[in-house]
Amino acid sequence: MTLAHGIGGVRDLPVPESFFFTTAAIVLVVSFLLLGVLWTRPLLERASVGRLLPEVVGRIVLSRGVRVLLGAASVGLLVFTIAAGLFGTSLELLNFAPTFVYVTFWLGLPLLSVLLGNVWSVLSPWRALADATVWVLERGGREARPILEPEQRFGRYPAAAALFAFVALELAHPRPALPRTVGVAAAIYSYWALAGMAIYGRDTWTRCGEGFAVAFALFARMAPFAARDGRVAVRWPFSGLAGDDRTRGALAFVAVLLGSTSFDGFSRARVWQDLLGDVRAELVGSSGLVTDLATTLVNVAGLLAFVVAVVLTYSAATAAARRLVHAPRSLVPDFVLSLVPIAFAYLVAHYFSLFVIQGQFLIPLASDPFGRGWDLFGTVDFAPNLTIVSPETVWYVQVISLTVGHVAGLAVAHDRAVALFQSRGDALRSQYPMLALMVLYTVGGLWLLSQG
Amino acid sequence: MRTLATIATVLVATLALAACGGNDEAAPTTTTETTETTTTTETETTETETTETQPDAPTVIRIRVVNGAPRGGIVRETVRKGDRVVIAVTSDVSDHVHLHGYDIMRDVAPGQPARISFRATVPGRFEVELEDRGVQIADLTVRP
Numbered sequence: 284m285t286l287a288h289g290i291g292g293v294r295d296l297p298v299p300e301s302f303f304f305t306t307a308a309i310v311l312v313v314s315f316l317l318l319g320v321l322w323t324r325p326l327l328e329r330a331s332v333g334r335l336l337p338e339v340v341g342r343i344v345l346s347r348g349v350r351v352l353l354g355a356a357s358v359g360l361l362v363f364t365i366a367a368g369l370f371g372t373s374l375e376l377l378n379f380a381p382t383f384v385y386v387t388f389w390l391g392l393p394l395l396s397v398l399l400g401n402v403w404s405v406l407s408p409w410r411a412l413a414d415a416t417v418w419v420l421e422r423g424g425r426e427a428r429p430i431l432e433p434e435q436r437f438g439r440y441p442a443a444a445a446l447f448a449f450v451a452l453e454l455a456h457p458r459p460a461l462p463r464t465v466g467v468a469a470a471i472y473s474y475w476a477l478a479g480m481a482i483y484g485r486d487t488w489t490r491c492g493e494g495f496a497v498a499f500a501l502f503a504r505m506a507p508f509a510a511r512d513g514r515v516a517v518r519w520p521f522s523g524l525a526g527d528d529r530t531r532g533a534l535a536f537v538a539v540l541l542g543s544t545s546f547d548g549f550s551r552a553r554v555w556q557d558l559l560g561d562v563r564a565e566l567v568g569s570s571g572l573v574t575d576l577a578t579t580l581v582n583v584a585g586l587l588a589f590v591v592a593v594v595l596t597y598s599a600a601t602a603a604a605r606r607l608v609h610a611p612r613s614l615v616p617d618f619v620l621s622l623v624p625i626a627f628a629y630l631v632a633h634y635f636s637l638f639v640i641q642g643q644f645l646i647p648l649a650s651d652p653f654g655r656g657w658d659l660f661g662t663v664d665f666a667p668n669l670t671i672v673s674p675e676t677v678w679y680v681q682v683i684s685l686t687v688g689h690v691a692g693l694a695v696a697h698d699r700a701v702a703l704f705q706s707r708g709d710a711l712r713s714q715y716p717m718l719a720l721m722v723l724y725t726v727g728g729l730w731l732l733s734q735g
Numbered sequence: 736m737r738t739l740a741t742i743a744t745v746l747v748a749t750l751a752l753a754a755c756g757g758n759d760e761a762a763p764t765t766t767t768e769t770t771e772t773t774t775t776t777e778t779e780t781t782e783t784e785t786t787e788t789q790p791d792a793p794t795v796i797r798i799r800v801v802n803g804a805p806r807g808g809i810v811r812e813t814v815r816k817g818d819r820v821v822i823a824v825t826s827d828v829s830d831h832v833h834l835h836g837y838d839i840m841r842d843v844a845p846g847q848p849a850r851i852s853f854r855a856t857v858p859g860r861f862e863v864e865l866e867d868r869g870v871q872i873a874d875l876t877v878r879p
Binding site: 292293294295296376457458556557560563564567571636669670673674675 | 802803804808809835836837838856857858859860861862868869870871874876878879
């Protein structure tokens with residue numbers, strides 16, 4: 284088991300200094316150049332409409348049959364995962380649940396969402412269960428109504444809290460990859476999702492409370508595909524990030540996404556590891572439970588600090604932008620979506636090798652999910668290739684993804700500024716603090732990758 | 736004109752930054768860098784000559800576990816890919832020593848030290864920990 288980072292055997296070598304400095308320099312140059320030559324008219328909002336694909340595509344992809352099939356498979360996987368977690372072997376690397384949750388699910392779904400659009404709306408087991416329940420109720424002649432009126436007051440805060448709980452489990456809990464822990468967590472989260480939908484309604488809760496749905500929907504905005512009125516549309520990538528996000532808690536949610544990946548990187552740094560070591564040394568006489576509790580609290584504090592840091596830096600940047608253009612209202616909702624590409628880039632940079640290496644383990648694990656020596660699909664002897672990506676390849680993926688994410692974020696923010704402000708001068712001036720913020724996040728992200 | 740001036744300033748700044756980070760080992764003088772390169776080439780030729788006559792000496796990582804925690808903090812060691820490594824652990828508690836990535840596990844108990852001997856064929860960073868307690872005792876970096 285890896286201490287505080289979900290699961291994993293091989294960890295990345297820190298990015299060498301030369302990579303760090305060169306990439307940071309490239310990031311700076313590209314940013315300034317872009318700012319000088321970027322477009323003068325808002326482009327993204329119009330591009331987000333996209334071009335509709337032939338009707339038959341929508342009829343197949345968005346059909347009820349596909350929904351039911353995928354939904355059933357998803358529910359099956361959920362039950363399977365919980366069962367493996369609770370009843371399978373307690374050795375993390377031999378149990379299906381930890382690898383499936385922390386690698387295949389948590390890393391695979393953002394990737395799938397960025398490539399194909401909001402697939403989670405079809406793949407979510409909780410949504411599938413809720414839809415099935417509604418269908419059964421309505422078949423029986425009863426009306427399926429949520430217990431309470433839809434609450435718009437909460438905004439995204441419940442989802443942010445749910446996502447925080449998940450990342451805290453992955454990063455702060457002393458034994459996050461213990462199969463039993465994963466199984467119990469999946470069960471608790473299922474309760475959270477299903478109860479929320481029952482109380483507030485499926486759509487409301489999916490938009491406000493189901494943390495994964497909100498996260499994957501945000502990433503899906505970067506995708507070249509979108510569903511509209513039963514048809515599939517093709518559009519420029521990132522165009523879905525146009526506009527603002529006035530939902531309450533939007534910033535908090537993105538901050539949890541960004542802050543959690545940053546904290547994961549920071550917690551591998553020597554200074555943090557030594558701090559944890561000191562805490563454990565202080566409590567050497569106490570029971571294991573007390574030590575675990577103490578290290579968990581310290582990690583949660585660190586995680587929270589990073590989330591708060593994102594909120595504070597972003598708020599400072601938008602406040603500065605507001606001062607520079609004398610805007611009548613707060614600019615916080617306007618640039619929140621430009622942080623999404625950076626959040627995704629962080630995810631790719633930190634977890635690429637984990638996904639590619641540990642992800643292979645799913646193949647033998649699928650055949651022996653409970654670790655009891657079964658061979659369901661004949662793949663139990665599959666030996667994952669631990670050297671499938673060289674450290675150099677990992678470094679290139681890391682710096683390239685951060686650079687691309689940075690440029691995309693800048694472009695989205697710029698487009699928003701141009702759409703928002705009448706004068707080109709105002710738009711440009713508002714971008715200087717945003718530019719500084721993005722450079723901070725990108726160079727900070729690079730620095731985190733060079734730590735060890 | 737203003738854009739041109741900005742671009743020019745930025746390019747100069749970039750060159751300065753890139754030059755600053757150009758040396759992999761961040762050596763303060765170029766002479767140090769050249770000396771390093773010559774030494775490496777020399778060692779490499781010696782190695783190829785002597786592989787048949789002398790087995791390469793393993794890097795030994797010794798860890799003493801006292802009260803379930805590594806004495807002196809987490810032991811950090813860096814080796815090159817292909818090196819032989821021996822991890823020797825003595826402990827005053829019963830547990831299992833687990834080397835991640837290579838996935839090798841050995842029992843350790845008071846009076847029964849654990850010894851993991853292997854060749855570092857996979858580059859990366861690997862944790863060594865006491866499996867039951869979930870305490871990291873060593874951090875091995877294998878350079879490519």
